[in-house]
Amino acid sequence: MVDVAIVGYGQVPSVRCTEITETQMVLDVTQQALRMAGIDRHDIGFTVSGSCDYLAGQAFAFVQTIEAIGAWPPISESHVEMDGAWAMYEGWTRLQEGDVDLVLVYSHGRSSPGTPWQVWPLQLDPYHLAPLGLDPWSLAALQARALLDAGVASERDFAEVVARNRANAVDNEYAQVSGKFDVDALLAEPYVRNPLRRHDLPPISDGAAAVVLASRDRAAALAERPVWITGIDHRIDIHQPGMRDLTRSESTTRAAQAAGLADRPVQVAELSAPFSPQEVILRDALALDGSVEINPSGGALAANPVMVTGLVRVVEAARQVRERGRDRVLAHATAGQALQQNLVCILEGP
Amino acid sequence: MSAAKDTRDDGPRIMPFPVALHYEMPAAPAITRYGEALIDGRIIGQRCTGDCGLVYVPPRDYCPIDVIELTAADDVELGDHGTIVNFTVVTPVQYPGQEETEPFARVSIALDGPGGMLQLQDVLDTPVSEVRVGMRVAAVWRPEGERNLDELAAGGWSSTGGGIEGWMPTGEPDLDVSRLAGKGF
Numbered sequence: 001m002v003d004v005a006i007v008g009y010g011q012v013p014s015v016r017c018t019e020i021t022e023t024q025m026v027l028d029v030t031q032q033a034l035r036m037a038g039i040d041r042h043d044i045g046f047t048v049s050g051s052c053d054y055l056a057g058q059a060f061a062f063v064q065t066i067e068a069i070g071a072w073p074p075i076s077e078s079h080v081e082m083d084g085a086w087a088m089y090e091g092w093t094r095l096q097e098g099d100v101d102l103v104l105v106y107s108h109g110r111s112s113p114g115t116p117w118q119v120w121p122l123q124l125d126p127y128h129l130a131p132l133g134l135d136p137w138s139l140a141a142l143q144a145r146a147l148l149d150a151g152v153a154s155e156r157d158f159a160e161v162v163a164r165n166r167a168n169a170v171d172n173e174y175a176q177v178s179g180k181f182d183v184d185a186l187l188a189e190p191y192v193r194n195p196l197r198r199h200d201l202p203p204i205s206d207g208a209a210a211v212v213l214a215s216r217d218r219a220a221a222l223a224e225r226p227v228w229i230t231g232i233d234h235r236i237d238i239h240q241p242g243m244r245d246l247t248r249s250e251s252t253t254r255a256a257q258a259a260g261l262a263d264r265p266v267q268v269a270e271l272s273a274p275f276s277p278q279e280v281i282l283r284d285a286l287a288l289d290g291s292v293e294i295n296p297s298g299g300a301l302a303a304n305p306v307m308v309t310g311l312v313r314v315v316e317a318a319r320q321v322r323e324r325g326r327d328r329v330l331a332h333a334t335a336g337q338a339l340q341q342n343l344v345c346i347l348e349g350p
Numbered sequence: 351m352s353a354a355k356d357t358r359d360d361g362p363r364i365m366p367f368p369v370a371l372h373y374e375m376p377a378a379p380a381i382t383r384y385g386e387a388l389i390d391g392r393i394i395g396q397r398c399t400g401d402c403g404l405v406y407v408p409p410r411d412y413c414p415i416d417v418i419e420l421t422a423a424d425d426v427e428l429g430d431h432g433t434i435v436n437f438t439v440v441t442p443v444q445y446p447g448q449e450e451t452e453p454f455a456r457v458s459i460a461l462d463g464p465g466g467m468l469q470l471q472d473v474l475d476t477p478v479s480e481v482r483v484g485m486r487v488a489a490v491w492r493p494e495g496e497r498n499l500d501e502l503a504a505g506g507w508s509s510t511g512g513g514i515e516g517w518m519p520t521g522e523p524d525l526d527v528s529r530l531a532g533k534g535f
Contacts, residue, residue: 020411021378027412027419041417057373067414113375122369131367 002096005219005226006322006347008037008212009315014176014205014303017112022056025208026068026108033104033210037222041070044212045100048078050087050107051307054123057114065108076100083107083272084209084311085333085343091213092232101218106210109307116204116306124337128240136337137201140275141193143246143338148195150247153280155195159186161276162199162301169298174312176303177203199301202274207305209312227318227347231259234333234343241338252285252332255344261286261330266346268293268320268329270313274300278339282332286344292330296320310334314345321349377502383422384408385499388513391491393428395466396420407466408509429462430489432517433525439478455481459517460530472516484524487517 010032012025026049034041047069051062062079071077078094080087084107091103117137121130147153160183169178181199189197219226235251235258238244256262269292273279279294288294297316300309310333317331328348335341377385380396384407387394396409400416407428412419436458442450455478458469473481474490491497492515501511 017376019376019378023410024378024412024419027417031417057371067410068412068417070414070417072415110375113373114371118371122371126367126369130369131365 002098003216003219003228004092004095004213005216005223005228006211006314006318007214007219007223007226008033008035008039009210009318010036011174011209011312011315012207013174014203014207014305016176016204016206018110018206021064022051022061022108022110022208023065023068025206026065026106026210029208029210030069030104030106033106033212037102037212037214039102039212039222041104044075044102044104046076046078046091046094047104047106048080048087048090048094049105050080050082050084050311051109052081052123054119055109055111055114055306065106069104069106083307083309083333083335085314085331085345086234086310086335088211088213088311088314088345089232089234089343092229095213095215098215101215103213104210105213105311106208107308107311108208109305110206111204111304111306112206120337125239129337137193137196139241139338140201140277141196142241143281144195144200144275144277146246147277147280152247152284153277155187156183157280158196158200158276159183161273161279162186165279165295165299165301166199168296169302172297172302174207174303175298176205178298178302196275196277200276202300202304203302205303205305207303207308207312209308209315211311211315211318223322225322225350227321227349229345230348231261231346232343233258234341236336236341237339239336239340241340246338247281249281249285249339249342252282252339252342252344255342256286256330259344259346261344261346264328266292266328266330267326268296268317269332270295270297270299270317270330271332272300272310272313272334274304274309274334276301278334281339286330286332310343314347317345317347321347325349377499378411379422380409380411381502383425385502388502388510389497389499391494391497391513393430393461393466393468393489393510394425395428395461395464396424397426397464399424405465407461407468426464428464428466430491431520432459432461432468432487433527433530434458434473434481434483434485434487435460435467435527435530436483437481439481453478457481457487457517459487460527468510471510474516474518476519480519482524484527486520486522486525488520490515490518
């Protein structure tokens with residue numbers, strides 16, 4: 001196994017609607033990540049990105065962003081139609097081959113041009129669910145209702161998740177929604193999809209992020225405090241939401257087991273829970289107790305640049321190690337409907 | 351949405367499910383400057399301040415070769431005369447939405463002046479058999495007041511429609527395009 005560390009990262013503030021192009025956003029974040037790593041783009045042996053053409057509304061939209069990383073003379077490059085956290089997984093896998101020692105990972109997403117509640121059913125299940133009109137908000141509400149019916153959580157629990165994440169986001173310059181909110185005041189808001197209120201749903205965001213991965217020797221030479229990826233794994237639940245228990249996330253639990261979460265406690269967990277009830281499910285699936293700080297960044301309820309949200313969790317977790325001196329943290333990414341597919345990554349300091 | 355039973359006894363049921371998605375994207379600052387210039391009857395590009403020195407049209411506010419940011423200060427005014435350096439003759443197949451019925455040419459034009467290349471341009475009043483590399487052409491601007499940016503895509507993609515009707519051969523002698531090597535992209 002080749003040891004891999006994060007030696008550079010970058011992100012842009014998430015906004016409701018950016019006026020610059022995705023290529024310009026990618027140029028910004030990749031330059032940040034390369035600068036932090038102290039390397040030139042020509043040092044990179046492999047580049048991999050994650051995004052979704054459905055969001056841009058244009059076939060092969062992702063190809064345009066390659067202009068931001070310099071593809072002349074030709075480079076070795078790949079793309080996943082997934083959150084950037086999965087692009088990072090491919091980058092990590094590529095480093096296991098041993099013939100390259102530096103990988104650039106980036107992802108970008110603009111949810112602003114389209115209507116996400118129409119886009120996602122068509123992207124994820126155009127055959128069975130989209131014709132029924134099952135949008136992600138309704139599905140998240142069904143998931144929340146299942147939690148309430150099972151007696152696992154209350155609407156107050158959901159509001160507390162929102163209040164804590166938004167309060168955490170106050171200090172995060174990249175967040176889109178932040179502030180001090182009173183739980184009772186949140187509970188007085190109307191439903192948008194019973195039992196979910198608007199604040200239980202994520203904001204609509206545009207954003208981008210990047211990381212630079214390095215294999216062992218290169219990482220040690222480049223960074224004073226490399227952020228080692230000591231475990232990474234992703235698992236997937238059955239596609240049809242009606243055929244699984246929506247109150248649990250078995251794929252998250254299995255990914256965490258494979259990533260070695262149980263070996264030692266983590267101090268921080270950055271979770272991709274775009275809907276507040278999903279944080280309750282993830283805490284349970286990962287068996288995180290009160291000693292673990294959840295989402296110091298504010299999480300996906302504070303900024304949800306879809307296709308970037310998971311990679312941002314990795315960046316935020318890496319910041320905890322590199323900039324805040326934490327020893328062992330967790331980053332989680334999700335894809336599909338109602339936490340269908342999940343990636344868990346354990347990051348550690350030297 | 352209606353379910354229609356398949357005529358075969360044990361065949362699948364077919365359900366029509368028409369889908370339409372609407373996207374709206376603000377024009378980026380670089381494309382906005384380009385569009386404003388088109389309304390004004392001018393074509394602008396952007397010269398890379400890095401090593402390559404290439405001229406991009408429309409401006410993009412970055413250079414993909416040198417991988418650096420560019421700004422409005424790097425915009426340059428380009429000529430509205432140029433030389434065809436490449437072309438494709440499209441033979442339309444009749445699919446829904448296809449309005450063309452006869453073969454037509456789409457050409458790449460290296461612009462006079464500082465450089466820059468426009469792609470997918472229309473040559474006016476010229477049989478496709480006469481379109482050739484080296485042919486000199488000039489922009490035919492829409493009358494002032496009739497120009498608009500309705501066809502300008504957010505990403506640019508060499509759109510000139512709304513400002514320019516197309517390109518007309520000037521009748522000048524053909525240009526040896528090898529002289530243009532390195533000026534285009």
